Amino acid sequence: MSRAIAMTDSPPAAPPAPARRRSPLAAILRHPGAVLGLVILAGAIGAALLAPVLYPASPWRMVQRPFIPPFTLDRVPLGTDALGRDIAAGLMHGAGVSLLVGLVSTLAALLIGVPLGALAGYLGGRVDDALMRFTELFQTVPSFALAIVLVAILQPSLGSMILAIALVSWPPVTRLVRGEVLSLRSREYVQAAVVTGQTTFTILRREVLPNTLSPIVVLASLMVATAILLESSLSFLGLGDPNRMSWGFMVGAGRTVIRQAWWITAFPGLAILLTVLALNLIGEGLNDALNPRLSRER
């Protein structure tokens, strides 16, 4: 072996930004907003998990006089609604439904959006054209209107709501993934994979998609937030699942009595606000942690 080969590079010339790749979790924890978001979200998840323990009875039970203001009776700390149902119980049980709708519909949207975007971006040409036209179609129809029509057609239920939300929220995913894949496709390491004879599927799975993950994660966290908002908007219009206690339902149900009983609307509204806020904060934190290019100046 010649001397030149044995010799490594001259003194480790400034390794490229070593700080770049510290663990994302650590990076998030450095972000005060994201920490606040995580705390709030943990609270919401905790409420969802503890609901069956703390309030084993149905949240629909009429347990007290209607319209008991909050902080007046220990048994119903947050008061009762128009039928005498415990708002605290509703909030706890509703957390699960809101989070579930947000999470599942986002997952479903990802399930539609990621493959379509990956195919469009990687294959290009006619496939790309056709898929993008299809995406455009869904972006052109006013999304909330489409969601309303879908729920009305399928009849309001948890499933139809999730489906409708997923169906109106996948196009941004497709666009994002397509854009990322398009730029990754010409990356040298992807070309290297082509050159070393790996199959298209393997390349997508191994080389392309993992590297689109961070923007997708960021987008997904924001999508969960938007889905929760959408769910509450649909419920507000009376298109919620009448068998599930959700925050959106509570706001919708309380709006008629908002004048005499602000708390019925205020608490679930606040819960939505906080959760959406938390998810957005986490999204920003993730963005800063995973896409350092866009991170905020400090």
Next chain:
Amino acid sequence: MDQALTPPGVAVAVRDLRLALPHGGDRPNAVDGVSFDLLAGEILCLVGESGSGKSMCAHALMGLLPKAVTVAGGSIRLGQTDLLAQDAAGWRDTRGRRIAMVFQEPMTALNPLMRIGDQMAEMFEAHGLLTPRERRARAVALAREVGLPDPEGIVRAYPHQLSGGQRQRAMIAMALALEPAILVADEPTTALDVTTQAQILKLIRDLQRRRNMAVLFITHDFGVVTDIADRVLVLRQGRVVEEGPAAAVLGAPREAYTQALLAAVPAMNPPARPAPDGPKTIEVAGLSKTYVTGGGWWRAPRTVAAARDVSFALRRGETLGLVGESGSGKSSVARLVMRLIEPDLGTVRLGDTDLTRLNGEGLRQARSRIQMVFQDPFASLNPRRTVGQIITDGPVAHGVSRFDAMERAVRLLALVGLDARALERFPHEFSGGQRQRIGIARALALEPEVLVADEAVSALDVSVQAQVLTLLEDLKARFGLSMLFITHDLRVAAQICDRIAVMRRGEIVELKTAAELFANPEHPYTRDLLAAVPGRARDAA
């Protein structure tokens, strides 16, 4: 002491400059105790490899340090002022009027949404000089002075309508607008083609003479230093290694580091090589590819020929260089040969296999016979896969078991000079040169017959570049590879190629052995290219 004037003849005096990096960097100071005088009417070159702190010095002079970098000590004196002590208003007054700067990347240094003339006029506006009408007139005059064609027209053009060289001329015109005493040029020709580089260097030289400016010229290229410097300051890791008149430093360097750097610069005279006589491994015939793109410079959309009837053959053990400027189609030819893009016409034969006829699974199988080393050591390795995975993915895709592939990877890593522990690590833990070695190991893992190296050493510092070139040469010999070596750097080509093909606008204009090409260039374009290579004076010496 503080009130002291800079001595007569000294334009800027830098004393004990210390620039601190944020915590967690590889070293505490980017620039650590650098002192120098920039004299009126001279061109002082700051030379160094990446990370040497040369650019930081330039930016410190303009007060344009990145936010993370802070001044930890020292002074920069310009006349009566210590630049480092002045406030924001002081800096605004200094910039442009007293010190002007030209940046490395002409493609991005101009605002894409503003007309060239308006950007020039801003120079006057920033300092409250002239009326808008006069500013426009001056912009035209400046454009004329820096040799831009059609000055009246070009001031109304947008940056994207100009070529790289024209943009750099526009940048220089802008810098000259207020007739500053000092011009800071930060690698102003690095992004340019060699012929354009020669023109811009000449322009800077001429202007400097005409205006008797002091120029602080930052570069990594000793060729450029040879062509332009009056004095040289060699930096390494933020410290001054050596300083002196250009002739002295380049001719008789005192410090070992300077000597090593200079030694690593490839010479223009190709070493004698035995003529390869192996069988033909690859034969390219009539390869053509045309792109339709939008035009520049007020022209309608046009077609660009990336390859026009390109033909060549490669013997076993032979290295063929493809050289040319950007847009000459050399990289396209590499990708056409690799079937990363589809040719419009022509064939690529690998032994008795016609690569251009293969598709799908057949193509995938055939790919192992021809492998590629890419340009960018940072973009060519998937950041999410370990080095081991990166090297073994190819063989595994061709049916080798992961275990066997790993064993082979260990051997290959040793061969390219890396430790077996590297297998478990991720690309970001390696330096640029090490990454390039990993890329080479990946290519070799498939035991190819042909290696295509696309600007494989262009992004590396000169010392690392020399090592990687030696490695490639060595591996080629060891495995009896044929190599297609794409480069824009004629010095590199001279060192490694048996034969060289010069490309221009998708065509091979000249193809002969390296020695013959350098000794006896026939095509006028080849001659232009050779003449433009910086630092020929030193080669002649």
Next chain:
Amino acid sequence: MAGFIAQRLAKGVLVLAAIVVLNFFLIRLAPGDPAVVMAGEAGATDEIFVAQLRTKFALDQSLPSQLAAYLGSIATLDLGYSVRQQMPVATLIGERLPATLLLTGCAFLISIALGVLLGALAARRAGSLADTAITGLALLFYATPLFWVSLMAIILFSVRLEWLPSFGFETVGAGYTGLARAADIAQHLVLPALTLGLFFMAVYVRMTRASMLEVSRLDFVKTARAKGLTEGVIQRRHILRNALLPVVTLAGLQAGTLVGGAVLTETVFAWPGIGRLMYDALLQRDYNLLLGVFVVSSAMVLIFNLVTDVVYRAVDPRIEVAR
């Protein structure tokens, strides 16, 4: 440019046709039909009545022939007839469209003007208290359910403070004309346009801020700084102008959401726009009307997209106009 617009329009027509076909079948999947709804509303009904209604709504014909008839009339720019409302769909939508255009237009202007302004401020003082306050405020508006803010705004500004009217498009029966009428409509517009606009403002604040921070790292900003330009000029002329490009793109993409969001706002504020018309048409299974609203609102989105593209092209000289 004309060629570009023509090409985009042709593409838009195709998208519209696809939307029509898709929604045509989608809508008919819903349980019940207009005859059933009207029969139900009548408070009493029998078979003859429902059969009469079905004939009247042309529901007794096969689906493909209904679709063919509809596409045929759409092709001649005729949106069909709403049998339920006893009026041509075009007339019904025409009566409502100006209100929606006014609402979404104002909301859009508010959102983009405030969003860009605040986003630019936040970016300029990135990391400062002002930045935190602005981004926090934007987040808050973004996270608050639209209808909830609307209700709160009504209670505060209309009921408690009595500053602004709570619903409707204008003071009915006041007989205002000219300027007085415009002022009256403007008063009614304030709350709905603000609540809708503030939500989207949040989007633009974030986008502008991020975009400006990104642009401020580009080389030409350094060039501008090297000229000795003041920070204000650099921010305005160099950073903001370039940072607006992605904001324009985003505005195009948001158009669909904006029109969708108008449904909620129009409901809460009794704004007589096509969003509400759509919701009512849906509940009444007024197929032609519902399809018509979809066609018109989608066309609005397409036109808006076209406008943003034209704006983008006008702002960014790099995009070849000839292409």
Next chain:
Amino acid sequence: MFKTILTGVALTLAFAGTAPAQTPGGVANVVIQPEPPGLMLGLVQNAPAQTVAGNIYEGLLRYDFALKPLPGLAERWSVSEDGRTYTFNLAANATWHDGKPFTAEDVIFSVEFLRQTHPRARGNLAKVTGVTAPDAHTVVFTLSEPFGPFLGIFEVGSLPMVPKHIYAGTDYKTNPANNTPIGTGPYMFKEWKKGSYIRLVKNPNYHVAGKPYLDEVYWHVIPDAAARAVAFETGKVDILPGGSVENFDIPRLSQAKGVCSTKKGWEYFAPISWLWLNNRKGPTANKAFRQAVSYALDRDFAKDVIWNGLGKPAIGPIASSTRFFNPKLAKYSYDPAKAKALLKESGYKGETVRLLPMPYGETWQRWAEAVKQNLEDVGIKTELVSTDVAGWNQKTSDWDYDLAFTYVFQYGDPALGVARNYVSSQIVKGSPFNNVEGYANPAVDAGFAEGAATVDVAKRQAAYDAVQTTLIEDAPLAWLLELEFPTLTRCKVHDLITTSIGVNDGFRDAWIER
């Protein structure tokens, strides 16, 4: 020969004495919800259309709070001894809004018209064999057999008079005049800004001298319930017809200063709400299960909490405010224990039953939630099936439900509004208002037939008592509440509610104190 029942003299009844002097002029702002699909009453019969257009069109008669006929377009009327010939003397000076005189020909034409377009009129007129016009202002109806409630079918929504000169020989449904309805009523259609408001103006040539008093009536379309309440509070509108705001808002609104409310004006409709129970299949096919449902329902909770004290528990098929109601027949009260026992007896095995709420706003939604809770409390697994108006109509019409909320108008007489929900001949798919539950009992069929064909009141009472007893025992459906929809007005609005259909023809007499 002919016995005059009542002559049109004592118009103002009890109100005349207490009312301050009527002042003509002024504008009424009224809420209308939802926006009607059209105002041509002969073609469109939904509730908001009746509310608005009842002031444009007129029927031959009006009805006081006790459902006694009052003069409308007919000034006098008489019925023959055998109860088969009815003669109406029309107002001689009545004209259509376009100036053409209103004559007996228009009445004959209207009957023909409505037989084609108006399902309820078609049923009501089933026994009419001839309509003749001896002179321009006299109309004679001949019946095939006596029909007890016949004088009760001439209300404006049930038998509105439509202009012959506009509709004769045209396709009624596409006649362009449908958009500019022309009636004989106290107000003329002026303008309809879809989605915003409908504007009616005073008919200066109204056939009752001095009436109407108001210059204009604006009907405001405000889709959101809370916004409607706000509109009333802020003084944008002065009149909230029954049912136009959510019940939860009513106490607050009616207690506000200067606001008057009345529960009157719904006697003709006397809406009863109940749960359809699907008698055909599932647990609800079992009588004991159905009775269990009735015992499980906490009607007082619904009345006090959901309806804010409005209405009263319904004990059987006939509303307490209409004729032939018998309070002694009550049976069901809130008794979960009894419900559980009956459930056990029924052999219910915990199947999930689907409960269809009424898609008419929050009150109904809350009620469905409460009922679901009631049912679950006694052990009936219940699932709410949410749907919109179209879906609800479709599902009930197609009998695709287990339990479904509804409320039904009584139209003043069991023969007009009650029988249709219980007689087996009305088991017909496609309508949400007939015998949707699928209950068939020959005794009940016969009892209702007898009640309708009899003129003698005592005999009718006996027939209906028998029917009620059987129905209450069989519990084909679960009666919930007799609903009340108070009308809220500013107190300066007077004489708005003067008949048993309230606002629907109320602006004839209404005036605003100034």
